[in-house]
Amino acid sequence: MKKGWIMLIFAFLGMVLVSHINGGVAAEPLEPLAPAASDPLWNSIGRISQTSGITGAIQPSIATYGSGSKIIVAYSGIFGNNNSDHDVYYSTSTNYGATWPTKARIHQSPGSASDSSLIDVAISPNNKGHAVWVEEVGDTPRIVYKYEDNWGNNTTNLRVISQPAIPVALADPRIVAKNNNRLDVVWSQGEATTNINIYHAYSTSSTGSTWQGKAPIVDTSDTSRLPDIAIDASGNYHVVWEEGPDPTRIFYLRGVPSGNAVNWSVAGRINISQKSIPNNITAATQPKIYTVGNILHVTYTNFINKEQQYVHHLQCNANCSNLANWFSVGNPISGQVLGAKAADPFDVISTIGQVGSCTYVYFHGIQGTSNSNNERIWGVNSCGDWAASARDQVTGSDVRAINPAMESANNWWLFLAYEQVNTDSSLREVYFVRNKPAIYLPMIRK
Secondary structure, eight states, rough: HHHHHHHHHHHHHHHHHHHHHHHHHEEEEEOOOSSSSSSSSSEEEEESSSSSSSSEEEEEEEEEEEEEOEEEEEEEEEEEEEEEEEEEEEESSTTTTOOOOOOEEEESSSTTEEEEEEEEEOOOSSSEEEEEEEEETEEEEEEEEEEEOOOOOSSOOOEEEEESOOOEEEEEEEEEEEEEEEEEEEEEEEESSOEEEEEEEEESSTTTOOOOOEEEOOSSSEEEEEEEEEEESSEEEEEEEEEEEESSSEEEEEEEETTTTEOOOOOOOOHHHHSSSSOOOEEEEEEEEEETTTEEEEEEEEEETTTEEEEEEEEEEOOTSSGGGEEEEEETOOSOOOOOTTTTTTTEEEEEETTTTTEEEEEEEEOOOSOOOOEEEEEEEGTTTGGGSOOEEOOOSSSSEEEEEEEEEEETTTEEEEEEEEETOOOOOEEEEEEEEOOOOEEEEE
């Protein structure tokens, strides 16, 4: 089979050469064919985070839209090696990630008593960026938003989405921007020890100037955190989150648009992690959700202990409020056991993308014991039959590579940002790799 493809390529190249000599036809590129192997061919671009003014860059979020020509990676910048003093920064590429000329601050928080963290970024169809994060001033946290045209070294143009009157737990905002005049955000909010729920709010302004509809999507007595949100091709909303304790599980809830509001089908809240962890005998954490048309993909980590973790994948093709329609195939898809450094970040974290018919899942983790190794970025995919094939190793063992964030674009590109930490944890930076699209075949045009 491989020999046949090679002969076909040479035949086409020969035709192009002859036509060039005769001057009769011209060749122009088509989109690349699917690669011969299911693993991407990675092109390492290197460090993309700010190199001056901050002493570290952590927890990247990545966004692209359409063809993938514009990519934004947002992250928290550390000041003075103080992990309690951050502002939010971004880097932008407009040539599919080949170069990153724009590196700047999104917002300047007021003084060292404030802290900005857990940023998430999206790009809407009009090619504008949108950022949400947790902004803590003193002991009072709030969920805030800023529109790309207002990003810069200033304290203005910040929009507050949620600022409770009394200090509560606020964390984990996630934003989606499926059209130019609609933004949706979910996050976790509640009292620090009890009744933390997943909240939702939306804006019908293209610049996020006003926010409305703030409310929990479901009110439970357990602690809910780490939400992720996606909107399918039909406009329906899908949210997953971790809920617990004893042990933690992954729950799913569907939302249906009703005018500007979203009706959350509370009766449809289901524990989907039981599909691959029967009887919930171990913890499930760090869920991610991704839509391909109306098909849902969810990944999460089965946490047994710090040095015994696995990545699972679930898929639903329709009517996802029915647990029977969620499928677990080949779990754990990550294969052999993974570990992570204690408390930094402790959990194995995964991310999802799609190119052609292949679903890609990448994750960080230690292969071996945490005393003798570092986390690396690994990947598996559905076209390689998940764990049945060898893991794709993206990074080496000489540094720690954690917190991967992946986006796919145009049914062609895979973009992957991650946090790189040197072995003594004194330097943390954001790095970027992209796939090399497969071989071009020429199109003959008279």
